[in-house]
Amino acid sequence: MEANLTIAALLAQGSQRLHAVAGDPASALREAEMLLGHELGAGRAQLRSQAQRLAGNAAAGRFAQSIARRARGEPVAYIVGRREFWSLQLSVSPAVLVPRADTELLVERALALWPHSPARIADLGTGSGAVAIAIASERPRWHVTATDLSADALAMARANAASLGQDRLEFVAGDWFAPLAGRRFELVVSNPPYVADDDPALRQSDLRYEPTLALRGGPDGLSCLRAIIEAAPGYLEPDGWLLLEHGSQQAAAIRHELVVRGFASVRSHRDLAGHERVTEARAANCLRFNDFASTG
Numbered sequence: 542m543e544a545n546l547t548i549a550a551l552l553a554q555g556s557q558r559l560h561a562v563a564g565d566p567a568s569a570l571r572e573a574e575m576l577l578g579h580e581l582g583a584g585r586a587q588l589r590s591q592a593q594r595l596a597g598n599a600a601a602g603r604f605a606q607s608i609a610r611r612a613r614g615e616p617v618a619y620i621v622g623r624r625e626f627w628s629l630q631l632s633v634s635p636a637v638l639v640p641r642a643d644t645e646l647l648v649e650r651a652l653a654l655w656p657h658s659p660a661r662i663a664d665l666g667t668g669s670g671a672v673a674i675a676i677a678s679e680r681p682r683w684h685v686t687a688t689d690l691s692a693d694a695l696a697m698a699r700a701n702a703a704s705l706g707q708d709r710l711e712f713v714a715g716d717w718f719a720p721l722a723g724r725r726f727e728l729v730v731s732n733p734p735y736v737a738d739d740d741p742a743l744r745q746s747d748l749r750y751e752p753t754l755a756l757r758g759g760p761d762g763l764s765c766l767r768a769i770i771e772a773a774p775g776y777l778e779p780d781g782w783l784l785l786e787h788g789s790q791q792a793a794a795i796r797h798e799l800v801v802r803g804f805a806s807v808r809s810h811r812d813l814a815g816h817e818r819v820t821e822a823r824a825a826n827c828l829r830f831n832d833f834a835s836t837g
């Protein structure tokens with residue numbers, strides 16, 4: 542880039558290079574603003590009100606590097622090291638999935654399903670901690686337990702909880718319910734990996750940079766969702782709720798699995814794009830294997 546450009550000129554050049562990856566000019570400009578704002582320590586409003594200010598060559602050079610990384614497909618969140626979720630600023634790294642706006646639906650439903658307080662809630666595969674921390678921030682009296690198989694993800698989730706002043710969350714390492722043996726919850730939420738292993742999307746754009754552990758859900762994408770549904774009755778209180786995020790074409794299969802396992806009040810909800818993205822179910826009539834074990 543040329544020397545001594547104004548903020549407006551840098552944004553014009555930078556966003557131009559992001560059209561293809563961002564999809565449309567408005568998104569490209571928003572992304573360029575996030576990248577330049579990160580370099581200058583300025584928000585969007587500040588960038589706009591100071592559009593004719595010179596950015597300085599050092600910041601402009603770093604901005605050019607960020608634009609080049611984003612143009613190759615790297616998510617903006619990894620470049621700037623953070624992402625907003627539920628109005629909370631979360632740190633993110635390539636060890637965790639970038640929190641999606643659609644996943645706020647999981648938080649909304651969790652808060653709606655359990656109006657009572659306090660409750661015990663488990664977030665399985667917490668990643669950055671987005672869902673667990675958002676729920677804890679809204680329900681200070683709930684006991685929130687977050688699990689993840691990845692030690693790096695768990696460290697990031699812990700750091701996010703600490704920096705947001707959420708010191709009551711419990712973090713445990715392990716696969717789905719494995720670290721929760723013998724415990725029961727009023728609510729279990731999860732945004733597990735659900736992309737089919739051969740989905741070409743895994744080799745395109747942003748997903749290439751995200752952890753496969755957080756994305757790949759087996760041959761049909763449903764392996765982790767099925768494992769969670771199968772085990773959930775052993776970890777839910779009677780009338781406890783299971784709340785799952787899944788792919789846009791998986792809702793019917795998930796509802797079927799839940800009904801077959803004896804869950805009640807099975808219902809799917811649509812995301813911002815109108816796709817069925819979250820399904821909830823109550824553990825009303827589920828076979829509770831743990832309950833039978835002691836009578837034998």
Ligand code: GLN
Nearest residue numbers: 732733734735736755756
């Ligand atoms: N929603 C993500 C995507 O398709 C996938 C996240 C996941 O597998 N949990 O981009």
